[in-house]
Amino acid sequence: MSSNIYTAGLNNVGSYQVSGIPYATGSLNVNAGGLTGIKIEFPYVTRWVEILNNDTANDVYVGFSSLGVKGTNHFTVQKRGSNAYGDPTSHVLDLKITELWLSGAATNISVVAGLTNIPVQRVTNISPSGSNWSGSVGVG
Amino acid sequence: MSSNIYTAGLNNVGSYQVSGIPFCSGNIDVSAAGESGYRLEFPYVASWVMVINDKYQTGDYDAHIVNLGFSSLGVQGTNHISVYNTDAAGRGMHRTRVLDLKVTEIWLSGSSDAVSVVAGLTNIPVQRVTNASPSGSNWSGSSGVG
Numbered sequence: 001m002s003s004n005i006y007t008a009g010l011n012n013v014g015s016y017q018v019s020g021i022p023y024a025t026g027s028l029n030v031n032a033g034g035l036t037g038i039k040i041e042f043p044y045v046t047r048w049v050e051i052l053n054n055d056t057a058n059d060v061y062v063g064f065s066s067l068g069v070k071g072t073n074h075f076t077v078q079k080r081g082s083n084a085y086g087d088p089t090s091h092v093l094d095l096k097i098t099e100l101w102l103s104g105a106a107t108n109i110s111v112v113a114g115l116t117n118i119p120v121q122r123v124t125n126i127s128p129s130g131s132n133w134s135g136s137v138g139v140g
Numbered sequence: 141m142s143s144n145i146y147t148a149g150l151n152n153v154g155s156y157q158v159s160g161i162p163f164c165s166g167n168i169d170v171s172a173a174g175e176s177g178y179r180l181e182f183p184y185v186a187s188w189v190m191v192i193n194d195k196y197q198t199g200d201y202d203a204h205i206v207n208l209g210f211s212s213l214g215v216q217g218t219n220h221i222s223v224y225n226t227d228a229a230g231r232g233m234h235r236t237r238v239l240d241l242k243v244t245e246i247w248l249s250g251s252s253d254a255v256s257v258v259a260g261l262t263n264i265p266v267q268r269v270t271n272a273s274p275s276g277s278n279w280s281g282s283s284g285v286g
Contacts, residue, residue, distance in 0.1 A: 013154045047159050064162045074166045075256035076194045078226065087234050094188065095260050096159040137183040138163030
């Protein structure tokens with residue numbers, strides 16, 4: 001009897017057309033990660049991801065590898081303002097990733113994501129470094 | 141034996157329906173590039189792009205604007221949009237929305253020295269755009285691009 005188990009591929013369109021499996025993690029102390037930052041690993045490839053900065057004093061830097069957040073392959077989510085203004089969110093980003101890296105002095109970060117059911121190996125098997133696109137241009 | 145390698149075309153629907161391959165670049169000093177602008181090239185055709193102006197300026201949310209266009213001519217002329225900096229109270233436009241655009245490069249100009257770009261990429265080769273562009277580069281020469 002065959003023991004092959006077939007799963008969806010990384011570019012399986014239907015996996016991105018359906019809504020995501022929920023994933024959320026909050027109260028993240030990014031400051032504890034130092035310069036290297038902290039890593040959030042998803043159990044499946046994401047369909048989308050959003051980062052919310054609840055810290056009122058510090059921005060948070062978002063990248064897709066440790067090298068990225070230490071170097072220049074990252075972007076910033078601003079701190080939460082002390083009034084009704086401000087934009088302390090990345091907004092929903094449609095990205096197929098297996099990890100997220102955060103750095104900076106912020107101590108209260110939330111991450112919410114919608115997951116596909118595509119195994120993480122579908123990304124790691126084609127990444128230059130074997131991990132979440134690390135080594136690609138624009139990731140670091 | 142044939143050595144042809146087939147890749148997705150520029151209008152391949154599925155390439156835009158799946159989520160993007162991550163790309164981001166931060167700490168861009170646009171002000172250093174001068175009037176001709178700063179060129180950011182993507183390794184593949186983008187599915188979407190977002191530009192963030194990270195500059196803070198107390199009490200003044202248009203002191204360090206960054207202009208976003210799709211060619212050098214565009215940012216030097218009128219084919220661009222402006223993203224304001226943030227003031228201390230959090231006012232200002234600060235970032236674009238996610239823009240669903242199939243581009244191979246963006247051009248930035250202005251007086252901000254702290255700009256980030258995040259994008260989701262397809263796996264469509266950049267040549268699919270350059271081969272269709274009037275100037276041979278990222279739609280440059282098209283109406284609305286410059």
